[in-house]
Amino acid sequence: xxxxxxxxxxxxxxxxxxxxxxxxxxxxCIPGCQELTxxxxxxxxxxxxxxxxxxxxxxxxxxxxxxxxDGESYKISGEGKGGAAGFAKGGADVSLADIEGGTExxxxxxxxxxxxLAQLGSRLIDGFAKKMADQFFERFQVAVEGPDxxxxxxxxxxxxxKKKGWLKRLVS
Amino acid sequence: xxxDNGIGASSKRREDVRFLTGKGQYTDDINVYGQTYVHFLRSxxxxxxxxxxxxxxxxxxxxxxxxxxxxxxxxxxxxxxxWQVTDRHGEAMQEPGHPxxxxxxxxxxxxxxxxxxxxxxxxxxxxxxxxxxxxxELPAVIDMAAALAEGxxxxxxxxTSNLCYDWGFVEENKAAVDEAIAGAHxxxxxxxxxxxLVANPMEPRVALGDYNAANEEHTLYTTSQNxxxxxxxxxxxxxxxxxxxxxxxxxxxxxxxxxxxFHYAEEAFCTFAAKAVGRPVKWTSSRSExxxxxxxxxxxxxxxxxAMDENGKFLAVRTDTMANMGAYLSTFAPSVPTxxxxxxxxxxxxxxxxYVNVKAVFTNTVPxxxxxxxxxxxxxxxxxxxIDKAAREMGIDPIxxxxxxxxxxxxxPYATPVAVEYDTGNYEATMAKLEEIGDIAGFxxxxxESEARGKLRGFGVNCYIEACGIAPSxxxxxxxxxxxxxxxxxxRVNATGSISVMVGAHSHGQGHETTFPQVVAExxxxxxxxxxxxxxxxxxxxxxxxxxxxxxLAVCGSAMVRATEKIINKAKKIAAHLMEAAEGxxxxxxxxxxxxxxxKSVAWGDVTLAAxxxxxxxxxxxxxxxxxxxxxxxxxxxxxxxxxxxxxEVDPDTGKVExxxxxxxxxxxxxxxxxxxxxxxxxxxxxxxxxxxxxxCVYDENGQLLSGSYMDYAxxxxxxxxxxxxxHSCATPCTHNPLxxxxxxEAGAIGSPPSVVNAVIDALHSGGHTHVTHIDMPVSPSRVWxxxxxx
Numbered sequence: 005x006x007x008x009x010x011x012x013x014x015x016x017x018x019x020x021x022x023x024x025x026x027x028x029x030x031x032x033c034i035p036g037c038q039e040l041t042x043x044x045x046x047x048x049x050x051x052x053x054x055x056x057x058x059x060x061x062x063x064x065x066x067x068x069x070x071x072x073x074d075g076e077s078y079k080i081s082g083e084g085k086g087g088a089a090g091f092a093k094g095g096a097d098v099s100l101a102d103i104e105g106g107t108e109x110x111x112x113x114x115x116x117x118x119x120x121l122a123q124l125g126s127r128l129i130d131g132f133a134k135k136m137a138d139q140f141f142e143r144f145q146v147a148v149e150g151p152d153x154x155x156x157x158x159x160x161x162x163x164x165x166k167k168k169g170w171l172k173r174l175v176s
Numbered sequence: 177x178x179x180d181n182g183i184g185a186s187s188k189r190r191e192d193v194r195f196l197t198g199k200g201q202y203t204d205d206i207n208v209y210g211q212t213y214v215h216f217l218r219s220x221x222x223x224x225x226x227x228x229x230x231x232x233x234x235x236x237x238x239x240x241x242x243x244x245x246x247x248x249x250x251x252x253x254x255x256x257x258x259w260q261v262t263d264r265h266g267e268a269m270q271e272p273g274h275p276x277x278x279x280x281x282x283x284x285x286x287x288x289x290x291x292x293x294x295x296x297x298x299x300x301x302x303x304x305x306x307x308x309x310x311x312x313e314l315p316a317v318i319d320m321a322a323a324l325a326e327g328x329x330x331x332x333x334x335x336t337s338n339l340c341y342d343w344g345f346v347e348e349n350k351a352a353v354d355e356a357i358a359g360a361h362x363x364x365x366x367x368x369x370x371x372x373l374v375a376n377p378m379e380p381r382v383a384l385g386d387y388n389a390a391n392e393e394h395t396l397y398t399t400s401q402n403x404x405x406x407x408x409x410x411x412x413x414x415x416x417x418x419x420x421x422x423x424x425x426x427x428x429x430x431x432x433x434x435x436x437x438f439h440y441a442e443e444a445f446c447t448f449a450a451k452a453v454g455r456p457v458k459w460t461s462s463r464s465e466x467x468x469x470x471x472x473x474x475x476x477x478x479x480x481x482x483a484m485d486e487n488g489k490f491l492a493v494r495t496d497t498m499a500n501m502g503a504y505l506s507t508f509a510p511s512v513p514t515x516x517x518x519x520x521x522x523x524x525x526x527x528x529x530x531y532v533n534v535k536a537v538f539t540n541t542v543p544x545x546x547x548x549x550x551x552x553x554x555x556x557x558x559x560x561x562x563i564d565k566a567a568r569e570m571g572i573d574p575i576x577x578x579x580x581x582x583x584x585x586x587x588x589p590y591a592t593p594v595a596v597e598y599d600t601g602n603y604e605a606t607m608a609k610l611e612e613i614g615d616i617a618g619f620x621x622x623x624x625e626s627e628a629r630g631k632l633r634g635f636g637v638n639c640y641i642e643a644c645g646i647a648p649s650x651x652x653x654x655x656x657x658x659x660x661x662x663x664x665x666x667x668r669v670n671a672t673g674s675i676s677v678m679v680g681a682h683s684h685g686q687g688h689e690t691t692f693p694q695v696v697a698e699x700x701x702x703x704x705x706x707x708x709x710x711x712x713x714x715x716x717x718x719x720x721x722x723x724x725x726x727x728x729l730a731v732c733g734s735a736m737v738r739a740t741e742k743i744i745n746k747a748k749k750i751a752a753h754l755m756e757a758a759e760g761x762x763x764x765x766x767x768x769x770x771x772x773x774x775x776k777s778v779a780w781g782d783v784t785l786a787a788x789x790x791x792x793x794x795x796x797x798x799x800x801x802x803x804x805x806x807x808x809x810x811x812x813x814x815x816x817x818x819x820x821x822x823x824x825e826v827d828p829d830t831g832k833v834e835x836x837x838x839x840x841x842x843x844x845x846x847x848x849x850x851x852x853x854x855x856x857x858x859x860x861x862x863x864x865x866x867x868x869x870x871x872x873c874v875y876d877e878n879g880q881l882l883s884g885s886y887m888d889y890a891x892x893x894x895x896x897x898x899x900x901x902x903x904h905s906c907a908t909p910c911t912h913n914p915l916x917x918x919x920x921x922e923a924g925a926i927g928s929p930p931s932v933v934n935a936v937i938d939a940l941h942s943g944g945h946t947h948v949t950h951i952d953m954p955v956s957p958s959r960v961w962x963x964x965x966x967x
Contacts, residue, residue: 057887087305088301088304088305090220091221117880118220118221118878118880119220119221120220120464122881122882122884123285123464123467123468123881123882123884123885124464124884124885126876126880126882126883126884126888127882127887127888
């Protein structure tokens with residue numbers, strides 16, 4: 005499936021770029037990410053827990069950054085194996101542009117699943133991927149712009165209440 | 177008064193007592209002391225190179241007995257294919273290896289890579305999740321046309337291409353057919369897809385292997401339609417076990433529909449592993465596994481041309497089909513799109529020239545093989561859809577167009593241009609019966625009533641013919657079958673007159689336990705409750721090629737008749753001795769032996785007792801005991817045929833199709849149990865309607881199975897099907913088997929899809945949507961809506 009979108013972030017482009025390359029920020033923003041180790045140069049090892057339809061699994065795999073144009077764009081890709089649940093892989097082309105009052109972040113996401121995930125959850129994949137992307141960039145925006153006490157809706161898509169508190173702690 | 181015993185009685189299905197009270201004994205109900213459980217780790221990619229399998233962590237997990245990978249099966253035979261098709265150039269089909277566990281490569285989602293044998297099913301499953309498979313995903317070929325394209329990725333590196341065979345039938349007729357089509361008054365052309373289906377028997381597959389080291393005997397309990405066939409294929413070709421050391425038991429089986437004919441890797445694995453680990457090994461398929469490991473059905477893409485003269489007389493038929501084989505050749509896969517399909521392209525009509533081309537294609541999908549009807553539904557669907565389109569183009573009523581082309585009752589035996597000879601039939605009679613029971617005359621009023629409610633009502637009709645009673649061994653041998661297709665029965669009469677009949681047919685829903693005794697009861701004139709059927713165990717029955725192709729009664733039933741005739745002959749000798757009469761004067765009726773022209777008689781039980789207590793017995797002439805075996809090899813196929821019609825309502829706003837009525841007029845020849853025959857037709861119709869409206873097995877472009885559960889694979893439910901009107905009174909008995917029977921198991925599934933689609937097209941035309949000439953199955957609301965709105 006493919007998904008494109010963009011988001012306006014009230015921060016200078018350099019700041020947004022730095023956040024895009026910060027493992028701590030990525031870890032906080034990838035929905036369900038339990039662990040993320042490594043560096044932009046060498047790539048990351050990630051553990052992500054996610055539920056697609058009836059299939060819940062822990063995905064372990066590599067996250068790599070490629071096609072890096074410093075300060076402007078990169079491709080972030082990941083491939084996770086979920087054991088009996090199958091696999092998920094995907095990537096996003098992310099690019100930044102200066103706009104008035106901040107930076108426009110554009111993304112073009114591609115996602116693919118296999119095994120039981122595809123067998124049981126194929127109808128749900130499009131919606132799931134959209135939700136994942138929305139959550140990621142919502143969180144990313146908050147992480148860069150700083151906390152907005154007025155706006156609890158930021159995490160409205162997150163199913164588990166406790167994550168709200170966790171996110172706020174992280175970004176404050 | 178209707179009969180209550182013997183042939184023609186609607187005896188209640190005696191097997192239902194145990195099925196409906198939870199007393200059935202299915203394979204999964206069988207547990208052997210000390211058994212272990214296996215879980216298969218299956219590929220989650222459609223095509224992958226296996227670089228390595230690390231089982232270290234998994235092997236250390238609780239309960240694990242042993243883990244098997246492809247390496248354990250090096251030097252072990254692969255799963256054999258039972259039919260070799262020769263292509264139009266005289267070359268044998270391409271036949272790839274089919275390992276029990278993947279050897280270096282996985283070729284479809286669900287291909288078994290490793291197997292964990294553990295103390296419990298849960299421990300086996302948990303350990304399988306801990307196996308590390310280092311696999312490089314390769315490009316997958318899913319679409320048949322792409323698979324045949326030059327330079328396509330190959331499913332099998334050792335084959336020259338993904339083309340299994342390019343079959344032409346009848347090749348010598350090709351030029352004449354092309355010429356007739358080129359010069360015809362009118363040619364109707366239709367391109368259509370007969371979509372891939374999953375059989376979905378209620379009981380998933382199960383295999384339980386057991387090995388007795390003391391006498392080196394293997395036992396396999398399995399969900400099979402044909403235990404002797406499994407014994408032959410697995411014993412001789414996979415594991416090298418001689419027949420006398422291999423017992424195959426198929427107990428109660430909860431539906432087969434073709435998909436339990438075939439020999440599967442899991443059967444060979446459990447048999448092999450039971451010896452390797454020294455304990456019984458059991459596998460029970462989950463529903464998810466069934467979707468990706470049971471052989472699928474259909475999956476043909478066809479272009480058909482029908483040439484006619486100005487009066488609508490059929491001059492020639494030409495078809496061009498791609499048939500999906502999947503990643504490997506399942507047991508009978510090559511025969512389905514060829515000899516079970518091309519030979520039926522004459523249908524019920526006198527078309528003089530026919531040419532069928534079939535390209536069978538390997539793709540990275542689950543293997544495809546016979547599913548209820550197997551080749552004949554595909555033939556019927558394309559022929560009856562193109563006739564319907566032709567009727568519309570020619571402005572001829574669809575029933576009238578068919579009538580103009582029917583083979584007439586005085587033309588039998590009728591040799592078609594596609595190699596088969598119909599022994600008997602009367603298509604005009606079933607069509608006339610259909611007009612009556614389907615109240616076709618009343619359709620206009622019903623359409624007006626539907627229109628008043630804002631619905632479009634359509635009427636669809638079709639004929640069908642099938643080749644059943646599979647099959648004459650010498651003929652199928654010439655056509656590439658690697659087996660004989662006779663059957664066998666032993667009639668064992670006990671001392672007190674009760675009878676056990678050991679039959680090679682296997683009952684998994686067909687009601688043999690009820691109907692077969694009716695035949696013997698009729699022949700002997702005794703109550704059918706005195707007779708029981710034994711089936712499904714290679715150690716108990718003489719031999720058997722099993723149940724598929726609507727063959728059980730026509731072939732195995734005929735063997736049973738022959739064995740019973742032998743019993744009667746011997747019993748008459750005994751009776752003659754007891755009555756001191758000439759053997760030729762002894763008659764048997766109503767369970768009594770009498771001497772013509774005298775009042776002498778002895779009862780059935782007196783004779784059977786004498787056979788086992790031979791105090792007064794012609795021992796110098798005949799042996800004691802009363803048990804006879806017969807093998808029967810049919811002289812020809814049987815040709816059930818009929819006419820079906822369907823009325824639908826289409827909601828023009830949503831595209832939703834509702835079936836309002838369905839009528840079926842069948843010619844099954846003689847009928848043993850009318851109630852069971854009707855039930856068989858009902859079940860077939862439900863599956864045909866399921867295909868027409870609901871079912872669809874879908875892969876994405878990467879070979880992921882998208883319709884792998886009941887959330888996405890739509891099975892027909894009770895409210896999807898109407899209250900059927902069925903009739904089988906227009907019987908022309910088969911001329912070459914002793915019962916005059918033709919078979920009824922597949923007819924409903926073969927005959928129903930075209931009527932449904934024809935009716936939908938008719939409904940749309942009545943609403944002015946005349947640009948819609950075809951909608952591929954399943955005719956879902958979205959497809960109807962898109963067809964109407966030009967999407």
